[in-house]
Amino acid sequence: MKTSVIDKKALYAYLEEIKDPEIPVLSIIDMGIVRDVKMNDDELEVIITSTYTGCPAMDMIAANISIELKTLGFKKIKITQSISPPWTTEWMSEEGKKKLQQYGIAPPDKRFTIPKDGVECPLCHSANTRLVSEFGSTACKALYQCNECKEPFDYFKCH
Amino acid sequence: MGNNLINYTLHLADNSLILGQRNSEWCGHGPILEQDIAITNISLDLIGQARSFYQYASQLINQHSPSSGVGWGEASEDSLAYLRTEREFKNCLLVEQPNGDWAQTILRQFLFSSYQYYLYQYLQSNPDTSIVAIAEKSLKEVSYHLRWSSEWVIRLGDGTEESHKRMKQGVDELWRYTGELFTPATYEKELGIDVASLKNEWSQKVKTVFDEASLGIPSNIFMHAGGKTGTHTENLGFILADLQYMQRAYPGCEW
Secondary structure, three states, rough: OOOOOOHHHHHHHHHOOOOEEOOEEOOOOOOOOOOOOEEEEOEEEEEEEOOOOOOHHHHHHHHHHHHHHHOOOEEEEEEEEEOOOOHHHHOHHHHHHHHHHHEEEEOHHHOOOOOOOOOOOOOOOOOOOOEEEEEOOOOOOOOOEOOEEEEEEEEEEEO | OOHHHHHHHHHHHHHHHHHHHHOOOOOOOOHHHHHHHHHHHHHHHHHHHHHHHHHHHHHHHHHHHHHOOOOOOOOOHHHOOOOOOOOOOOOOOOHHHHOOOHHHHHHHHHHHHHHHHHHHHHHHOOOOHHHHHHHHHHHHHHHHHHHHHHHHHHHHOOHHHHHHHHHHHHHHHHHHHHHHOOOHHHHHHHHOOOOOOOHHHHHHHHHHHHHHHHOOOOOOOOOOHHHHOOOOOOOOHHHHHHHHHHHHHOOOOOO
C-alpha cells in the first residue's frame, strides 16, 4: 500500500476506542494525547504527547495504539512521542470533561488553576468542598473532600 | 560542543533521577497517607524528567561518540541510568544527601525545587530546542513541587518548638550543599549557561520563605562542591547500589 492519503476522520474514530488506562471513560482523543496521524510511504505514524513526564500510562497507551492499528490491517506503525508544545488540559475535549464528571472526577476548571477549596463536587454538585492534597492518586489529580455529602473525590488539575 | 552538551544533559538527568530515587525511599513511610502520596508523586515527576533527559543524552551520544554507549552497545536511557559508575554521575551533591527526617527531606526539596524552578525558566531561552522543550514541560510540574515544599518549610519552621528545631537542623545540614548549584562546571561555562545569574532570584525566594518560617540563613559556611564533575559524597555509592542492583546482577533483565 503506497499512499500518502489516509482517511484521518475514520482513523480518529478508531483511536477514539482506545481509553486512558487510568481513567477508562476517557479516550486518548478526549484527553488530547493524539497530536497527529501521518502516512509516510507505507508507514503509519501516530504522534502522541505525554500528559505528565512520568506518567506510567504512556507506554501502555502506545502499545494499545499499535495493537488497535495492527488489527485494522496497518503493517508498519510508528508511535512518536512529542513533548513540545507541552500537553495542557486546554486540549481536553468538552465531551471528555462531561464524561470525567459523570465518572466522579471533577474536570479541570480555570478558576482553580492552583487547586484550592471550592471545586464543585462531581457527586452532589456542592461548591462547599475542601482541598485535601494537591497530589492525588495519579500525577494529574488533586484530592478533595465534599463538606456536604462528605465524599472524597479527585479533581483533574489544570495543567 | 558535543561533549559539553552531553555532559550537561546528563547533569540535568542525574539531578532529577537521584532526587527521585531518594524521595521514593519514602514510599509507604510518609508521615500521613496524603503526604506519602505527594512525595512519591514528586518522585514520579522527577524520574519522568530524568527519562526525557536520558533519552536525549543517549541520542546525542549515539550521534557523536557511539563508543561511549556504556556497556550495552548503543546508549539508551536505561544504560545511562543503570550502568554508569558514581564517578560518571554528574548530579549536584544536594540531591544525594540522605532523607534524614521529614524536615530534612522537605528542605532538600525546597532548596532544589526553587533552584530548578528558576533554572528551567532560564533554559527557555537556550539555543538547544530539546533542552527548551523538556524544561518547558517539566516547569509545570516543578511549580507544584515548589509550592508544596515551601508550604511545608513554613509549617514546620513556624510550627512547634520541636518542628522548628528539626527544620533548623536541616538547614545546618544542607545549606553547605547549595553553593555548588550556582558555581558553573566546565561544561556549563562552555555552553554559556550562567548558573551564577540565578542566585539572586533563588536567594530572594529562599529568604521570603525562611522569613515566614522564622528560619535564619546561615552565613560564612564552607560550601562543598564536586558532584557536577563526579566527585561525590559517600552517599551516592549506596544509592546506586540500590538503584542499579538488578541490572548489575542480571544484565539486560526486563520485567
